Amino acid sequence: MMHYFVGDLGHLFVITSFIAAIASAFSYFRSTGAASLDLKDQWRKNGAVAFYVHATAVLGICVTLFIIIYNHYFEYHYAYSHSDRNLPLHYLISTFWNGQEGSFLLWMFWQAALGLVLIFTNRFWEAPVMTVFGLVQAFLASMILGVVIPGLDFRIGSSPFILLREVMQNAPIFVSNPEFIPNDGTGLNPLLQNYWMVIHPPTLFLGFASTLVPFSFCLAGLWLKKYREWVRPALPWALFGGAVLGLGILMGGYWAYETLNFGGYWNWDPVENGIYVPWLILVASIHTMITYKNSETALKASIILVIAVFVLVLYATFLTRSGVLGDSSVHSFTDLGLSGQLLVYLGFFLFGAIILSIVRWKEIPSSDKEVSTYSREFWIFVGTLVICLMGFQVLLPTSIPAWNKFVGFLGFSSNMAPPADQIYFYTKFQLWFAVAIALLSAVGQFFWWKKMDVRQLGKELLMPFIITLVAFVVILQVMVSFYSSEAINARYLIILFSALFTVIANGKILLSLLKSSPGLSGGAVAHIGVGMMLIGMMFSSGYSKVVSLNNTGLLYSREASEEYNRENLLLFINEPRTMAGYKIEFKGERLEPRWKSGYLNPNDVEFIEDPYRVVAKRDIQYNGRKLFNAKDTIEIFPENKYYEVQLVSQGGGKHTLYPRIQDNPTMGVAASPDIKRDLSKDLYAHIVDLNDPEKAEWSKTEEIKVAALQEFFANDYVAVLEKVERIFSIGNTKLDSADVAVKALIRVKGEYEEYLAEPIFIIRNRMVGRIPDEIKDLGVRLTLMNIHPETGQFSIGIDTRQKDWIVLKAFEKPLINVLWIGTLVLMIGFGIAIVRRSREFKKMKEKGLE
Structure with a gap:
């Protein structure tokens, strides 16, 4: 039986959200320009009601689409393409945003929620800010509109409620039987079947949505000629966006580390770069906004950077969803015919913001005060410049495919190609930018809190420098005992010293602030987190040790490079090999233990001869309640496969890892690593190749x-x-x-x-x-x-x-936990700053100054 009603209802919600967003933007626009207070208030109320209708319709779209996914209505193309009957609930939720239409909808949802918050919290700025919100929401709603213009054969948007037979109308099965409904869908990409992908995309899109708030305040300030006033209400939102977007990026890095098999957490993929660059510019804009608030300098720089952040988010959206990156990124979407709409979306706000800025530019106040080398304004300017150059260096090579398309559109040819080795290319530049940021954040903090000359600066930095030097020498001695002299190169030592220096220098600032003003410590805490992240990155990447060294004399592949054969170990079942301080043994194939409501950790169960049952090793909890007692026999539904590998260190420590193979009929075979963690290092292993006994x-x-x-x-x-x-x-x-x-x-x-x-x-x-x-x-x-x-x-x-055999690659990742702890510290720093700026803005509102 075909379920037409829910799809028709969902499409009605889409059309309603689109019209209501336009109505809200128009009403708020009229309210902003109205001469009388009564007319202004009347139009404002109309705008608010229209936005409420829009937000309700967006929620309706979400509910109807999830009903289609949850109930397996595979007559709809979205459900058929992104889900199947075997997925547990949390993965069914993640299929919601697996497709382009769903991700646009998720973006709309968060911006609708933020718009409602702004309506209820800031009456003075409501009309101009919500005008921008309404326009942005209208553009996003148009992306999922799925309406064909009569007579023009032109489609606006791609609807998530389109039927499968409308997409595959020429397929023989639909020609002979238009009412055909598949029994199952094609399923979720195996690599996305990870709990991080349930929380990572919503966090990331909340970060995208939050960049709209400071952008809207900025345009509202230019529109109303409130050139100074917009900064204070926008700053807490900029901090919030920086924290959430940064958290989303870090979640994506951890997902890649835990799920993908390239042995790291950042691959400099163009889609990763498209998120990273706006976040960098957002961090730069936060610093210039804080500078302006404290000393009334860098206002024009703040305007430029805040606009650039939102425009770069739109540009990243165009790159990832227009199909431009199809040949250079494994993460990008295919073109659904939306590239023209995306360009209009980008161009409208880019040129609209530029034109408004040009018109108001001469009126924007600027400081005539000379900036001293020993002032916080100077150091903020230098730091902001370095961050912007950092983003610019990534943005240009990432944009090469788009440039080639543009040149081709003009009738010319371009032979430019993206970097062949992305990790090497970007890292060799970004490392030095990171060193500069670390040193600037260490020195600049002292200028931030005190006015000082060069002699006083030397006194302030002397103790942190001595402590850093002592810590550096101690760590260097430890490194010499663990690593060869060839491994300890100058670049790594410079990174280590600068990271230690920023941690210790900001630590000194933090201690003094905790005694006097703990609420002001957000910047110092965040900078300590950055320093810790640099230390963790340097050790975990620079000193990653391959423990699967092939000393057997057997070549895995004669066609592969010498390095490939040296670092990938061929293991026959139950034939242990000893190398790099470990005895490594392949113990055999294990079916993935999935019970009726979710996946079990293979380390929590014992595999027995019956392939459809496992025995619990210990009490097992799920969502906070105990489901199985130790020694319970659990019926499972095996789908994918684990491969049990034991690594026994020279010290006697025994580690059992279960690298995973997921075999999806549509997506193909995907390998995921398994990780054993301790305080000093991670033991990380993944399958490179294997035989098929069948x-x-x-x-x-x-x-x-x-x-x-x-x-x-x-x-x-x-x-x-x-x-x-x-x-x-x-x-x-x-x-x-x-x-x-x-x-x-x-x-x-x-x-x-x-x-x-x-x-x-x-x-x-x-x-x-x-x-x-x-x-x-x-x-x-x-x-x-x-x-x-x-x-x-x-x-x-x-x-x-x-x-039976596998080819295994295993690493030791030293001190990677310092990286993850550093990300947590960074988020805490953002949180402290958000609380402080929000309280400050609230006090100003209570005094009637905002």
Whole structure:
């Protein structure tokens, strides 16, 4: 049965949200320009009501789309393309924003929520700010409108409520049966089946949405000629956006580290860059806004940067959703025909903001005060310049595909290509920018709190410098004992020293602030977090140690490079290898333990012979309540596969890792790592390649005659026929009295343990049957071929194949926890600053100054 109503209702909500957003923007625009207070208030109320209708319609779109996904209405293209019946609830939620239409909707939802907050919290700025909000929401609603202009064959937006048959109308199944509904969907990309992807995109889009608030205040200030006043209400929102967007980026980095198999947390992918650059510029704008608020300088710089942040968010949206990056990024969306709309969206706000700024530029006040080298304004300017150059260096190469498209559109050709080795290219520049930022944040903080000359600055920095030098020498001595002299290069030492210096210098500032004004400590805390992140990045990336070193002399691939063969270890099942301080052993394939409501941690269960059951090793909780007791048997629904790998260090520490293989019929095979964490390092391993036992080629059967207790060779392993006994049932099937069945017990001595094979020979209804038994660990299949009572011998058939194997890459990631702790400290610093600026703005409102 087709479920038309919910889709039609959802589409009605989309149209309503679009019209209501335009009505709200128009009403607020009229309110801003109205001469009389009564007319101004009347239009403002109309605008607010229209925005309430818009927000309600957006919520309605979300509810109807989720109903389609949750109830598996696969007649709708969105549900069919992004979900299936096997997904647990939390992954069904993440399919909501897996597609372009859903991600636009998520963006709309957050901006609608922020708009409601602004309506209820800031009456003075409501009309001009919400005018901008309404226009932005109208553009976003148009992206999911899915309306075709009659006579022009032009479609506005891509609807999430379009039917599958409308997308695949030429498919034979829909030609013959228009009412056809697939039984299941194509499923969620295996790499997105991770709990971080349930929370990372909403956080990221909340960060995108929050950049609209300071942008709207900025345009409102230019519009109303309130050139100074807009900064104070915009600053807490800029801080909020910086914190949330930064948190979203860091979540994405952790997701990549935990899910992808390139061995890191940042790959400098163009989509990653498209998020990173606006965040950098947002951080720069926060500093210039704070500078202006404290000393009335850098107002024009604040205006430029705040506008640039929102425009860069729109530019990143165009890059990732227009198909421009299709050949250079694995994260970008394909073009849904929205590239023209996205360009209009970008151009409208880019040129609108530029024109308004140009018109008002001469009227914008600027300070004539000379900026001293020993002033906080100078150091903020230098720091802002470095951050902007940092973003500019990433933005230009990332934009090469867009530039090539633009040149091609003009009828010319461009041979520019993005960097082949993205990590090396960007890192070699960004590291030095990071060093500069660390040093500037260390020195600049002292100017921020005190007016000083060069002599006083030297006194203030002397103690932090001495402590940094002592800590640096101690850490260097430890590094010398752990790493070779070649590994300790000058670049890493400079990064380490500058990061330590910013942590210790800002630590001194923090201690003094905690004694007098703890609420002012947000900047110092955030800078300490940045320094810790640099230390964690330097050690975890620069001193990452490959422990899967191939010292066996066996080449995994003759076509691959020497480095590839050296760092990827071929492991046959139950054949341990010792290298780089670890004994590494592949223990075999394990089916993924998924129960009816979610996935189980493989370290919490014991895999048994029954592939559809596991035993709990300990009490297991889910969503705060206990579901299973230790030793409970749990029925599972195996889908994907884990591969159990044991690593035993020289110190005796035993680590069991379960790198994961996800096999999706549509998406293909995806490998994800497993990680064992301790305070000093992470042990990180992933599968590079593996064999498929089901596709293994068996040798031609070798048949030999043996007597009881006689030894023989099976695939180079010593085997002995211990006995042959009659049996009266096979599995749960009992045999008739006329049937004859015997079972051979053959013990095979592997290299590290013994195995028992039990092939069966049966005569039933005067027909001979044979049930072989395979020892998967050895790649041996044994068959009881025949019985020779006249000689007391038995014919044993031996088939062999290559043993199960994997190619493993394993790392030690030293001090990576310093990176993650640094991100937490950075977020705490943002939080302290947000609270302080919000309280400050609230006090100004209470005094009637805002």
